[in-house]
Amino acid sequence: MNSNTNQKINQVSEKTLVIGIDIAKRTHYACAVDERGRVLQKSFPFSQTREGFDTFYERIIALRATHEKSDVLVGFEPTSHYWMNLAAYLCAHGIPFIMVNPHHTGQSLNFLISL
Numbered sequence: 001m002n003s004n005t006n007q008k009i010n011q012v013s014e015k016t017l018v019i020g021i022d023i024a025k026r027t028h029y030a031c032a033v034d035e036r037g038r039v040l041q042k043s044f045p046f047s048q049t050r051e052g053f054d055t056f057y058e059r060i061i062a063l064r065a066t067h068e069k070s071d072v073l074v075g076f077e078p079t080s081h082y083w084m085n086l087a088a089y090l091c092a093h094g095i096p097f098i099m100v101n102p103h104h105t106g107q108s109l110n111f112l113i114s115l
Helices: 003-009 050-068 083-092 108-114
Strands: 015-021 027-033 039-047 072-075 096-099
Touching: 015 050, 027 050, 039 050, 050 083, 072 083, 083 096
Parallel strands: 015 072, 072 096
Antiparallel strands: 015 027, 027 039
């Protein structure tokens, strides 16, 4: 394994709340997991609006407190241009995110979202 792969793996620790998002035109679906992939929050929707993003942000804060996580990492596949508004919102709120190549994820993200 090269050092770049190790750096990516090291982004997630036992104190990290990982949020996977299925990006869509109007309604996104998010699922929260821990560092081992255990589901902490089943899939929940939020809209592609400022109000929807605010609701999503509040949910992240609540999940961090509930599960005693100090860090958050959001991941999603960059679907068309629909991810750009969410990415801008996350940047403005200091929430790190990664864009996941769909060729690397296979069905794993879709499996988590469907739980």
